[in-house]
Amino acid sequence: MKFDAIVIGGGAAGLFCAAEAGKRGRRVLVIERNAEAGRKIIISGGGRCNFTNREVSAQNFVSRNPHFAKSALARYTPDDFVGLVKAHNIEFYEKKLGQLFCRGSSRQIVEMLLAECRDSNVRLISGCSVEKITRDGPFIVSTSQGSFVSESLVIASGGLSFPKVGATDIGYRVARQFGIDIVETRPSLVPLVLSGKAYRELAGVSIDARVSVDGESFRENILFTHRGLSGPAILQASNYWHRETPVTIDLLPDGNARDLFVRNRGSRKRLDNLLADYIPAKAAERLFNPDGRSRPLNTLNDAEIAAAAEQLSGWKVHFRDTEGYDKAEVTLGGVSTDELSSKTMGSKKVAGLYFIGEVVDVTGWLGGYNFQWAWSSAFAAAQAI
Ligand SMILES: Cc1cc2nc3c(=O)[nH]c(=O)nc-3n(C[C@H](O)[C@H](O)[C@H](O)COP(=O)(O)OP(=O)(O)OC[C@H]3O[C@@H](n4cnc5c(N)ncnc54)[C@H](O)[C@@H]3O)c2cc1C
Numbered sequence: 001m002k003f004d005a006i007v008i009g010g011g012a013a014g015l016f017c018a019a020e021a022g023k024r025g026r027r028v029l030v031i032e033r034n035a036e037a038g039r040k041i042i043i044s045g046g047g048r049c050n051f052t053n054r055e056v057s058a059q060n061f062v063s064r065n066p067h068f069a070k071s072a073l074a075r076y077t078p079d080d081f082v083g084l085v086k087a088h089n090i091e092f093y094e095k096k097l098g099q100l101f102c103r104g105s106s107r108q109i110v111e112m113l114l115a116e117c118r119d120s121n122v123r124l125i126s127g128c129s130v131e132k133i134t135r136d137g138p139f140i141v142s143t144s145q146g147s148f149v150s151e152s153l154v155i156a157s158g159g160l161s162f163p164k165v166g167a168t169d170i171g172y173r174v175a176r177q178f179g180i181d182i183v184e185t186r187p188s189l190v191p192l193v194l195s196g197k198a199y200r201e202l203a204g205v206s207i208d209a210r211v212s213v214d215g216e217s218f219r220e221n222i223l224f225t226h227r228g229l230s231g232p233a234i235l236q237a238s239n240y241w242h243r244e245t246p247v248t249i250d251l252l253p254d255g256n257a258r259d260l261f262v263r264n265r266g267s268r269k270r271l272d273n274l275l276a277d278y279i280p281a282k283a284a285e286r287l288f289n290p291d292g293r294s295r296p297l298n299t300l301n302d303a304e305i306a307a308a309a310e311q312l313s314g315w316k317v318h319f320r321d322t323e324g325y326d327k328a329e330v331t332l333g334g335v336s337t338d339e340l341s342s343k344t345m346g347s348k349k350v351a352g353l354y355f356i357g358e359v360v361d362v363t364g365w366l367g368g369y370n371f372q373w374a375w376s377s378a379f380a381a382a383q384a385i
Helices: 014-023 037-048 072-073 078-087 107-119 170-177 232-238 257-263 273-274 281-288 302-313 367-383
Strands: 002-008 028-031 048-051 092-093 097-101 123-125 128-135 139-143 147-154 182-188 206-213 217-226 229-230 245-250 313-316 328-333 352-357
Touching: 002 139, 002 170, 014 028, 014 367, 028 147, 037 048, 048 078, 048 229, 048 367, 072 367, 078 107, 078 217, 078 328, 078 367, 128 170, 170 182, 170 328, 170 352, 206 232, 217 232, 217 273, 229 328, 257 302, 273 281, 281 302, 302 313
Parallel strands: 002 028, 002 147, 028 123, 147 352
Antiparallel strands: 048 097, 092 097, 128 139, 139 147, 182 328, 206 217, 206 245, 217 229, 245 313
């Protein structure tokens, strides 16, 4: 069967691209491996899908080319997507930091995308796995449900994170097949793991902090886990973390640790008791009185005060690893932006071949940015196919 375009992957980017191309009169087929399209959307945002952010710029993304996302983000903005959500009467709210969530369920976003596809006469085949792609003039896509032919082929198969909801490496395999470069992939927006069992007894404790790594800083909560640290600030930092790069944590983000200790120099309180007014007592004790030998503040000399201040506001943490793709919300790296037109997402080497969404080396921060990239990159390709 012949189509103008075949989209591989019925997730956020694939469904939206198909609907938009369909509106332009293109005959589009979406091939989805899962029985149900948009499964990652369904589990996103704790079931409420943080579908965009009020403020989005290229600075909210990690890519080898930090300018690549600009063009697509400018041509399909958060306001554009919010307009679509409103047109479908989906109620939403801002949770924090510009993050927009469905008030009801993330399924509403999937239903909206499917309705858009239906209105644009998109054909969707689900429960269908792609076996082989060949090119003989048009692209020939061989699947478990037969072969399909198209002039354009859009790869919207996502990244490697959360394999239990259907992630596969097909996008990277297709890129390699056509000689297209891939920036090394790794799990991100993911909890980080410490060596040994350090701080295990703090599992579940959450602290408002500022986390800095590789020149970027995030002010949100950190959460101790059985294996290391998680929480929004750590997930954000994981986008910038490399092995050997220490992460610096300021546990007193609204104050100056040195001033605090100098102000309390005459106090007979122990350091950990003083700090229990600022961070959870359990954490104050584990971090500032680990051997039970913490002394009253009025007995500390200048060097000891300076060391305590450094530990409170410049705590350097060396992580061993991440919790891997099973726990990662996204995949860093992917199809190299050097290989793609930033206007169309089309391959510079292979006419008619497009890559959109998470499979591309553009990864957003936590907070709705990854879906906005899916919508914006999908829209760019939809105007070109
Ligand atoms: C738990 C979790 C929560 C998240 N929450 C948010 C959030 O609230 N806000 C946000 O912005 N981002 C969130 N993300 C990230 C976001 O879900 C992704 O960045 C986004 O879905 C990427 O869109 P995509 O279309 O590129 O890929 P996907 O949505 O992953 O879609 C790819 C599709 O391709 C299909 N596929 C894969 N291989 C094949 C194949 N061989 N043949 C056919 N089909 C195939 C998959 O089954 C899938 O349906 C979250 C991610 C996770 C894991």
